[in-house]
Amino acid sequence: xxxxxxxxxxxxxxxxxxxxxxxxxxxxxxxxxxxxxxxxxxxxxxxxxxxxxxxxxxxxxxxxxxxxxxxxxxxxxxxxxxxxxxxxxxxxxxxxxxxxxxxxx
Numbered sequence: 514x515x516x517x518x519x520x521x522x523x524x525x526x527x528x529x530x531x532x533x534x535x536x537x538x539x540x541x542x543x544x545x546x547x548x549x550x551x552x553x554x555x556x557x558x559x560x561x562x563x564x565x566x567x568x569x570x571x572x573x574x575x576x577x578x579x580x581x582x583x584x585x586x587x588x589x590x591x592x593x594x595x596x597x598x599x600x601x602x603x604x605x606x607x608x609x610x611x612x613x614x615x616x617x618x
Contacts, residue, residue, distance in 0.1 A: 539579045540597065543571050543587070552577060561585070 545553035551562045552571050561577065563585050571577065571587040578586045578593070588596075 536580065537600065538581070538597070540576050540593070542590070543573055543575045543577055546571060546573055 541554040541556075541559075543552045544555045544558055545560075547553060547560065549565050549570070551560055553560050554577055568585075569587055572589075574590055576588050576590065576593040576597075578588055578597075580586070
């Protein structure tokens with residue numbers, strides 16, 4: 514068994530099965546970190562407070578991700594951009610792919 518990953522660190526773990534997320538979430542970039550339990554979000558600085566247990570310590574520029582069930586998570590910008598796209602962007606890509614398939618048929 515490998516070493517445990519320290520809390521707040523990210524690591525790629527070999528041997529896990531791959532999954533693609535299909536959840537719809539709400540998210541915003543973190544503009545301010547007011548304390549260990551409160552951040553301000555872009556574009557208007559809206560403050561949200563959170564329970565810091567079992568979460569990485571957020572930083573300015575990270576994303577706050579709010580799931581439909583109320584769960585709140587934080588993610589560095591590189592990982593966020595790799596894993597999420599705005600809903601309207603996904604629809605545009607889907608429409609383009611549909612048009613390509615129709616043209617090929």
